[in-house]
Amino acid sequence: MNLNRRQFSVLAGAALAAQSLPNLRAQAEDRRIGYCIVGLGRISMDHFMPAVKLSTQSKITGIVSGHPDKARKMAAQYGVPENSIYSYETCDQIRDNKAIDAVYIALPNNMHAEYTIRAAKAGKHVLCEKPMSTSVADAKAMIEACKQANVKLLIAYRCQYEPTNLRAIELIRSGKLGTVQAIESANGFNIRAGEWRLNKKMAGGGPLLDVGVYSLNACRYLTGEEPVEVKAYSSTIDHDGRFNEVEENTSWAMKFPSGILASCNTTYGANMNGCYRVHGSKGVIDVESAFGYQGQYLKASFDDKTSLDEPNPAKDPSHFIRMGDYFSNCILKNETPKTAGEEGLRDMEWMSKIYESCGLSL
Amino acid sequence: MNLNRRQFSVLAGAALAAQSLPNLRAQAEDRRIGYCIVGLGRISMDHFMPAVKLSTQSKITGIVSGHPDKARKMAAQYGVPENSIYSYETCDQIRDNKAIDAVYIALPNNMHAEYTIRAAKAGKHVLCEKPMSTSVADAKAMIEACKQANVKLLIAYRCQYEPTNLRAIELIRSGKLGTVQAIESANGFNIRAGEWRLNKKMAGGGPLLDVGVYSLNACRYLTGEEPVEVKAYSSTIDHDGRFNEVEENTSWAMKFPSGILASCNTTYGANMNGCYRVHGSKGVIDVESAFGYQGQYLKASFDDKTSLDEPNPAKDPSHFIRMGDYFSNCILKNETPKTAGEEGLRDMEWMSKIYESCGLSL
Numbered sequence: 001m002n003l004n005r006r007q008f009s010v011l012a013g014a015a016l017a018a019q020s021l022p023n024l025r026a027q028a029e030d031r032r033i034g035y036c037i038v039g040l041g042r043i044s045m046d047h048f049m050p051a052v053k054l055s056t057q058s059k060i061t062g063i064v065s066g067h068p069d070k071a072r073k074m075a076a077q078y079g080v081p082e083n084s085i086y087s088y089e090t091c092d093q094i095r096d097n098k099a100i101d102a103v104y105i106a107l108p109n110n111m112h113a114e115y116t117i118r119a120a121k122a123g124k125h126v127l128c129e130k131p132m133s134t135s136v137a138d139a140k141a142m143i144e145a146c147k148q149a150n151v152k153l154l155i156a157y158r159c160q161y162e163p164t165n166l167r168a169i170e171l172i173r174s175g176k177l178g179t180v181q182a183i184e185s186a187n188g189f190n191i192r193a194g195e196w197r198l199n200k201k202m203a204g205g206g207p208l209l210d211v212g213v214y215s216l217n218a219c220r221y222l223t224g225e226e227p228v229e230v231k232a233y234s235s236t237i238d239h240d241g242r243f244n245e246v247e248e249n250t251s252w253a254m255k256f257p258s259g260i261l262a263s264c265n266t267t268y269g270a271n272m273n274g275c276y277r278v279h280g281s282k283g284v285i286d287v288e289s290a291f292g293y294q295g296q297y298l299k300a301s302f303d304d305k306t307s308l309d310e311p312n313p314a315k316d317p318s319h320f321i322r323m324g325d326y327f328s329n330c331i332l333k334n335e336t337p338k339t340a341g342e343e344g345l346r347d348m349e350w351m352s353k354i355y356e357s358c359g360l361s362l
Numbered sequence: 363m364n365l366n367r368r369q370f371s372v373l374a375g376a377a378l379a380a381q382s383l384p385n386l387r388a389q390a391e392d393r394r395i396g397y398c399i400v401g402l403g404r405i406s407m408d409h410f411m412p413a414v415k416l417s418t419q420s421k422i423t424g425i426v427s428g429h430p431d432k433a434r435k436m437a438a439q440y441g442v443p444e445n446s447i448y449s450y451e452t453c454d455q456i457r458d459n460k461a462i463d464a465v466y467i468a469l470p471n472n473m474h475a476e477y478t479i480r481a482a483k484a485g486k487h488v489l490c491e492k493p494m495s496t497s498v499a500d501a502k503a504m505i506e507a508c509k510q511a512n513v514k515l516l517i518a519y520r521c522q523y524e525p526t527n528l529r530a531i532e533l534i535r536s537g538k539l540g541t542v543q544a545i546e547s548a549n550g551f552n553i554r555a556g557e558w559r560l561n562k563k564m565a566g567g568g569p570l571l572d573v574g575v576y577s578l579n580a581c582r583y584l585t586g587e588e589p590v591e592v593k594a595y596s597s598t599i600d601h602d603g604r605f606n607e608v609e610e611n612t613s614w615a616m617k618f619p620s621g622i623l624a625s626c627n628t629t630y631g632a633n634m635n636g637c638y639r640v641h642g643s644k645g646v647i648d649v650e651s652a653f654g655y656q657g658q659y660l661k662a663s664f665d666d667k668t669s670l671d672e673p674n675p676a677k678d679p680s681h682f683i684r685m686g687d688y689f690s691n692c693i694l695k696n697e698t699p700k701t702a703g704e705e706g707l708r709d710m711e712w713m714s715k716i717y718e719s720c721g722l723s724l
Contacts, residue, residue, distance in 0.1 A: 179599055181611050182627040182634075184546045190643055190665070231593035231719070235621035237541055238643070249543050251615045251623035259597030261613035263625030265544040270641035271665060272544075279632040281552055281600070303552070303633060357593070 033328035036062030036084070036100040036124070038091070038115050039107040040070050043129065047293060048104055049078060051320030057328035061099040064091040064115075091115070095122035101331060102127060102152075104324075108202040109209060113138035120149040127327050129156045131213050131351070132344030134204025135362050139348040143341035154327045154337040155344035157217055161322040164296035164312045168278065168285050169221060171300060171308075178282030178303075180260050183222060185215035187274035187291055188249075188267035193242050197268075204362055206234070206246035208354060211274070212266030213347055214291040216354075218276050219254060219262040220346070227254045227262075227350060234358040238269055252354050293319055395690035398424030398446070398462040398486070400453070400477050401469040402432050405491065409655060410466055411440060413682030419690040423461040426453040426477075453477070457484035463693060464489060464514075466686075470564040471571060475500035482511040489689050491518045493575050493713070494706030496566025497724050501710040505703035516689045516699040517706035519579055523684040526658030526674045530640065530647050531583060533662060533670075540644030540665075542622050545584060547577035549636035549653055550611075550629035555604050559630075566724055568596070568608035570716060573636070574628030575709055576653040578716075580638050581616060581624040582708070589616045589624075589712060596720040600631055614716050655681060 035058055037044050052058045062084040065071040071085045084097055094100050102125035105115050113133045116126045126146060132155050133139045146153040159165040171177055188207050196202045197210050208216075220226065232252035236243040248269045254262040265272070274291035277284060283302035289295035293316040300308040330337045352362045397420055399406050414420045424446040427433035433447045446459055456462050464487035467477050475495045478488045488508060494517050495501045508515040521527045533539055550569050558564045559572050570578075582588065594614035598605040610631045616624040627634070636653035639646060645664030651657035655678040662670040692699045714724045 179631065181599060181629045181631040182548065182550070182613060184548055184625065184627055186544065186546055186625075186639070186641065188544070188641070229595070231595070231615060233591070233593070233615050233617040233623050235617060235623055237543060237621035249621065249623050251544060251617075251625050253593060253595050253613045253615045253625065255595040255597060255613075259599035259611065261595050261597055261611050261627060263546065263548075263613050263615065263627050265546055265623060265625050265641070267543045267641060269541065269543040270643050270646070272641055272646070277548070279548065279550070279627070279629060279634055281632055284632070284635070 031332060032057055032059045033101045033331050034059055034061030034099045035127070035324070036064060036094055036097070036103045038064040038103050038105045038119070040065045040067060040074060041106055044104065044106040045074065047317045048106065048320050048324070049074065051317035051324055053078065054317070055321050055325055055328075057325040062086065062094060062097060064088065064094070092118055092122055094119070094124060100124055102327070105129060108196050109204045110134045110202050113142050116142045116153065117145040120145040120151050120153075123149060123151065125152045125327070125331050127154045127156060127324070128344075130344065131204065131209040132341070132348055134209070136345070136348050136352050139341065139345040143345060146341060152327070152330055152337060153341040154330070155339050155341065156323060157339040157343065158319040158323050159214065159218065159291055160221055160339050161326050162296065162319050163314065164287060164298050164310070165218070165221070165290065167298055167310065168287055171285055172222060172278065172280070173224070176282065176302065177278065177280030177285060180223060180278055180280045182260065182279045183219055183262040183276060184264070185218055185262065185276035186265040186272045187211045187214045188265070188270055188272035190271050191242060191268040198242055198246055200245035203246060205351070205355065205360075206248065206250065207266040207268045208250045208351055211291070212250055212264065213351065214274055215264040215266060215276065216347055216350055218290065219264065222276065222278055223256050223258070223260050225256040225258060225260065226346065228257055230254045230350060230353050230357060232354040232357040234355075234360055242268070247358075247360065250354065250358065252357070293317070393694060394419055394421045395463045395693050396421055396423030396461045397489070397686070398426060398448075398456055398459075398465045400426040400465050400467045400481070402427045402429060402436060403468055406466065406468040407436065409679045410468065410682050410686065411436065413679035413686055415440065416679070417683050417687050417690075419687040424448065424456060424459060426450065426456070454480055454484055456481070456486060462486055464689070467491060470558050471566045472496045472564050475504050478504040478515065479507040482507040482513050485511060485513065487514045487689070487693050489516045489518060489686070490706075492706065493566065493571040494703070494710055496571070498707070498710050498714050501703065501707040505707060508703060514689070514692055514699060515703040516692070517701050517703065518685060519701040519705065520681040520685050521576065521580065521653055522583055522701050523688050524658065524681050525676065526649060526660050526672070527580070527583070527652065529660055529672065530649055533647055534584060534640060534642070535586070538644065538664065539640065539642030539647060542585060542640055542642045544622065544641045545581050545624040545638060546626070547580055547624065547638035548627040548634045549573045549576045550627070550632055550634035552633050553604060553630040560604055560608055562607035565608060567713070567717065567722075568610065568612065569628040569630045570612045570713055573653070574612055574626065575713065576636055577626040577628060577638065578709055578712055580652065581626065584638065584640055585618050585620070585622050587618040587620060587622065588708065590619055592616045592712060592715050592719060594716040594719040596717075596722055604630070609720075609722065612716065612720065614719070655679065
């Protein structure tokens with residue numbers, strides 16, 4: 001199938017429209033899943049919360065924040081009652097709030113484990129931002145806590161719910177690309193001084209955990225395989241005070257069981273516009289802006305002279321709507337999410353091995 | 363400087379025109395360098411010889427071939443006298459042919475060393491195709507033989523004489539890209555069964571030697587640094603009889619002294635359209651078809667919102683004209699070429715280390 005830009009736009013528009021059809025049962029009974037936002041940072045306030053507002057499957061029913069003023073302001077904006085605002089000290093009380101079905105954890109990486117476990121113990125499902133944690137042990141503890149509490153855990157791998165990435169996977173699985181031989185991927189940005197991401201304790205590591213994880217995860221979902229081995233380097237070039245605790249660059253080669261080889265770069269020293277290129281025996285797929293909140297662009301060319309040129313017109317926060325609604329549906333239907341804790345754990349394990357190969361550790 | 367496609371075409375055309383200005387002294391005295399072609403394969407007959415025909419610095423004055431009919435046909439076409447046609451057995455007689463200044467060696471990889479050394483001993487300069495050899499020891503012996511004979515040796519790294527690649531280097535050196543952090547490169551093609559390249563003895567190795575060497579060389583000329591270390595994987599996915607002797611895929615990560623990290627893929631299992639992407643603190647440079655005989659296309663975007671879009675309209679065999687004329691001028695002016703034997707040796711050493719990291723050997 002060879003879609004031009006207009007045809008793709010029409011299809012994408014239709015898909016969005018279909019998604020927005022009122023869920024009559026949900027409207028009648030308000031079966032929307034109520035989320036308590038844990039952490040009022042950019043990703044919560046600018047992306048996840050606006051997405052929930054546009055969703056028919058989810059709603060915001062609580063806020064945990066260390067900033068009471070900001071919390072009250074956001075609560076007012078999203079119709080969250082005053083008594084559903086919690087501090088980090090009081091947040092275990094969400095246990096008694098029936099309007100809260102799940103939490104959305106958008107805290108610095110090193111707090112993911114603690115708040116996932118506290119939420120699980122409070123009987124709430126957990127949607128936790130990536131990277132899952134700052135250690136393999138924490139990731140395992142998170143999985144175990146959710147299992148013990150019989151709550152669901154989703155790691156926020158947006159891209160696995162995003163149409164362009166799904167399209168790349170579909171093209172590969174359909175055989176259209178032939179036998180996949182190799183993948184390149186890069187993701188990174190030029191970080192500003194002072195970000196918590198530069199604090200080793202809070203972040204757990206450098207760009208690998210924050211943005212390189214997208215390339216790692218992509219190599220796994222594109223191949224549909226678990227790697228067998230990884231070899232890597234890290235480096236710091238800019239001695240300008242930003243990289244006293246975490247490395248600036250990491251690059252790794254990865255081998256998959258079928259023989260597919262992947263090469264990836266990640267950095268905090270250059271704006272990389274996350275991308276990947278998948279080389280198959282019958283063609284190549286290129287995805288630009290593969291991991292951003294919008295702007296995904298898939299191009300492919302095949303040895304049979306056909307090609308694809310598929311910009312994705314969907315705007316932020318559509319990824320968050322899709323991911324949030326997916327999790328809400330998993331909760332409503334009691335289904336295990338595809339990017340459950342085990343998916344995050346695997347990335348944590350591979351990132352730990354990448355660091356080990358660099359002579360570093362998580 | 364932000365050139366649009368038309369402006370770039372005009373400039374590129376002017377550059378080509380300037381290059382074609384008659385070299386009056388050469389015309390008066392016919393100071394053109396006479397090349398003896400060693401090996402009548404595709405690269406000789408379809409690229410190098412037509413290039414020499416278009417050159418004002420070079421001419422074809424001899425042929426060494428194992429196929430007398432083909433040799434006579436090509437000799438007639440290029441005005442080479444019958445007595446300047448040699449077989450592999452008689453080729454040492456080029457020593458007595460004053461019309462032959464240099465040889466162009468376009469043989470299977472494992473014959474590069476022998477014929478470079480024989481040509482050097484015959485007192486002829488040597489333009490040898492890449493990869494330089496099939497072992498580090500051979501590369502060293504080639505350098506030593508040319509040194510002893512006081513002849514020049516150029517390894518045919520076309521891309522180091524090609525305007526788009528030179529433009530990428532210039533953009534990096536000028537500081538326009540800021541601090542380079544990372545490079546991705548890939549080069550490969552889907553090989554047909556039966557090629558000599560699949561014979562380990564003749565080729566020395568798999569796609570790394572044949573096409574991966576372009577990415578390796580590019581990482582070196584783009585950074586202007588020698589790597590400090592490399593880690594790699596090889597694999598064979600297609601068990602269809604092609605890869606009984608050499609591997610199908612190789613992927614490697616490479617670290618440079620400044621901290622720049624590079625990730626490269628090469629394959630004989632997919633048509634890769636050789637490319638690289640250089641990530642700097644102020645922007646990114648993308649070169650598509652970076653290593654082919656034509657079709658180079660440079661795009662760059664910078665954090666200051668400027669961008670470059672520079673298709674290169676030059677057609678094959680312009681790369682061979684540039685490279686051949688460069689070497690002819692080195693000979694005429696008694697200058698050491700920039701891609702001399704030492705440049706080839708370094709790549710051979712790094713390819714040897716890449717294989718070692720894969721558990722293989724050259």
